[in-house]
Each structure stands twice: as structure tokens, then as C-alpha cells.
Amino acid sequence: MTKKILIVGLGLIGASLAINIKKQEDTYLIGYDTDEETLEYAQVHQIVNEVTTKFTEKITDVDYCLLAAPVSKTVDLIKQIQQISFNRPIIITDVSSVKQPIMDAVARLDQPNVSFIGGHPMAGSHKKGIHAAKEHLFENALYILTPDTNATDEQMEALKRLLAHTKSSFLQLNPTEHDEMTSVISHFPHLIASSLVQQAKKWQKKHDRIPHLAAGGFRDITRIASSNPAMWQDIFFQNKKIIHHLLTDWINEMQDLQKLLTNDDRTTMYDYLKQAKEYRDGLDARKRGALPSFYDVYVDIFDQTGALLKVVSILAEGDISIKNIEILEIREGITGVLRVSLMTQKQQVNAHQLLTKHGYETMLQE
Numbered sequence: 001m002t003k004k005i006l007i008v009g010l011g012l013i014g015a016s017l018a019i020n021i022k023k024q025e026d027t028y029l030i031g032y033d034t035d036e037e038t039l040e041y042a043q044v045h046q047i048v049n050e051v052t053t054k055f056t057e058k059i060t061d062v063d064y065c066l067l068a069a070p071v072s073k074t075v076d077l078i079k080q081i082q083q084i085s086f087n088r089p090i091i092i093t094d095v096s097s098v099k100q101p102i103m104d105a106v107a108r109l110d111q112p113n114v115s116f117i118g119g120h121p122m123a124g125s126h127k128k129g130i131h132a133a134k135e136h137l138f139e140n141a142l143y144i145l146t147p148d149t150n151a152t153d154e155q156m157e158a159l160k161r162l163l164a165h166t167k168s169s170f171l172q173l174n175p176t177e178h179d180e181m182t183s184v185i186s187h188f189p190h191l192i193a194s195s196l197v198q199q200a201k202k203w204q205k206k207h208d209r210i211p212h213l214a215a216g217g218f219r220d221i222t223r224i225a226s227s228n229p230a231m232w233q234d235i236f237f238q239n240k241k242i243i244h245h246l247l248t249d250w251i252n253e254m255q256d257l258q259k260l261l262t263n264d265d266r267t268t269m270y271d272y273l274k275q276a277k278e279y280r281d282g283l284d285a286r287k288r289g290a291l292p293s294f295y296d297v298y299v300d301i302f303d304q305t306g307a308l309l310k311v312v313s314i315l316a317e318g319d320i321s322i323k324n325i326e327i328l329e330i331r332e333g334i335t336g337v338l339r340v341s342l343m344t345q346k347q348q349v350n351a352h353q354l355l356t357k358h359g360y361e362t363m364l365q366e
Helices: 012-021 036-044 055-061 071-082 100-107 153-162 175-203 217-226 229-238 240-262 266-281 307-317 345-357
Strands: 003-008 027-032 050-052 064-067 090-094 114-121 142-147 169-172 295-302 324-329 335-342 362-364
Touching (some): 012 027, 027 055, 064 071, 090 153, 100 175, 114 153, 142 153, 142 175, 175 217, 175 229, 229 240, 240 266, 295 307, 295 345, 307 324, 307 335, 307 345, 335 345, 345 362
Parallel strands (some): 003 027, 003 064, 027 050, 142 169
Antiparallel strands (some): 114 142, 295 335, 295 362
16 A cells, blocks of 8 residues: 655755655655745655645645644644644654754644654754755664654654664654753754854964864864855754753863863873773764764875876776765865775774785775
């Protein structure tokens, strides 16, 4: 029997989910969005089977509904759902990165035929919109589920089957656990990245060549500041109590570090940096499962035409599949560092041996 699914919001996340769900047999996808250009793109590229601008009409005729909208908009949609008459069972989920406001709104729903399972695929991009949608966006990512009390185990499994082609790893949390943990490792780092960029912008008034030096570590740590500002503003204010608490902790910690410098306390500063290194190294997924389990090879390359292609070609000829590749730092005319991420330690060793044989200087991740 064909499952009918309504995707509400065809941006990066909604469209990427649609691409994965559409790979299943016996599914019929309806895409809702308020932007006509987005709907046209979805039709032309066959991301969904049908498009609509009529949310309240279509939701009563589907088996699943995925609310892929910003947090505040998702809360508004849940309020609209309260006013709709459902004559058939439906499983509704969302993709919001803040769960408490969503589940609070769901708790006020009085709809016997509606089962709500909160969701948060922990993946994204600095790009936005349907044009940035990718089939592999969620691969190996954590997909958090926060079911309402009326959602059954069978419905949880049904939703997981619907999302199976995302190749995500599902984890069930309660809303408070989710919001506190994602604030620490996702929301708050974005705020810090934005503040670092703002600081560099201010210092550029004194040193106009700062942009020319902004490479390596600065680019890595501030990359997420390029994300959608409207989305992040919504996240911060929907989760402002926890963010405020983290900011207070951060300010106190920075003041403590400032005192170490003022007092020339080199020993304590070394211990502080050492403890941070040890904790960060311990987040490796092969030990704790917190970060993606990649095995990295660092390759020295020169700034010249075809340098990247040569490395990739050598690995391809050796039947080594690259999971991720990143130029960490390269300046005009000199050597840079290429980080090649692989899925297994065997591939890591093989890549190291192959590249060394071709004259490359490489280093393996410790």
C-alpha cells in the first residue's frame, strides 16, 4: 500500500529528506512551500511527486507529515493542526533543532488521530534552500527522536523505516536532554564563531590585511558563522534560557583565563590547554561515538594546477574511497596541507603507503 507523505518546507533539510524518502517504493510525496520558485524547482527536478500551497487541505489526506520549517514557524503549524479535523491516523514529525517549544505545543494538541514524534537530524550546511539539497546530507549523522507520550513503539519504528535511506543513526532523548546537549555542542559554538568573526571585523579597522591572514584555524573555527542568520536567530531566541546560561559560564571562564595571563600563571594555563586537548581527543568516535568515525591522512601539496586532482587520482586508482577532503591551509606558491578522511584504518594505511610511494609527504592522524 502506497504511503502518502507531506513535506512542509522544501528548504535544505526538507528537500534532502524528500530525496531520500522518494527512493523508497510505494511512497507518494507532496511538497508544501510558500515560495513558488521553490515549488517549481521541486517539480522540475522530481524531488516530490506533487506540490501544493494548501497545507490544511493536504495534511488530512496523508499518512505522514514532516514539518521542515524554522522552530517558531513549526510551533505555528502545530497550532493550525489543532484546528483541523483528522478522520484517519497520521504520524507527524519535525526537524527543529530546539525541541522543548515544539513538544510544549504538541502537549496542548487534542487530536486522537495524531501521533507526534519530535525529530532533529543533526546535519546541515552553510548553504540554504532547495538548490543545496543533497541525498547524502544525513549519512552517518545522528537523528534525534523525541516522541510524545501518545506515540507507540510501532509508530517509532514506522518513522525510522520511512527515514531509512538517510542512513542516519537514531537516538531517543527527552526534550530537555536534547536542548541542553545540542546547545553545548551546536548552538553555542555558532554564537562563539559569529563573535570571533565580529572581533576580526573590528580589528580590521586597525590592520586592513587581516583578511589575507585569515586562514587555517580561523577559517575552520568560524566556518559555521556562514550559516543562515534568520534560522540561527530563531534558534537562539527559542532556546534563549539555556543559551543565556552558557554565555554566563563562558564569560566567567574567559575572565578566569584573563587572570591567568595577568598573573603570568603559565603552569595553570598549560594544564588548562592540556586538559582541553585530552578531552577533545577523547571525543573520537572510535572511542566514544561523539564525532564521525573518520581516519585521516594529512598530505603536503603545492599550490599548483592539478595538485588536488593528482592526489585524488592516485587514491582512486588504488580503489580507496574518500569520505571527505579538505584543504586546511595553502598560500600562494607554497606548500599546503590536504586532509583526506577515510572510513577504515586499513584504507588510511593503504592511502599513506600509496601516496608515499608517489613521493608525497604524509602524516597519519594519531
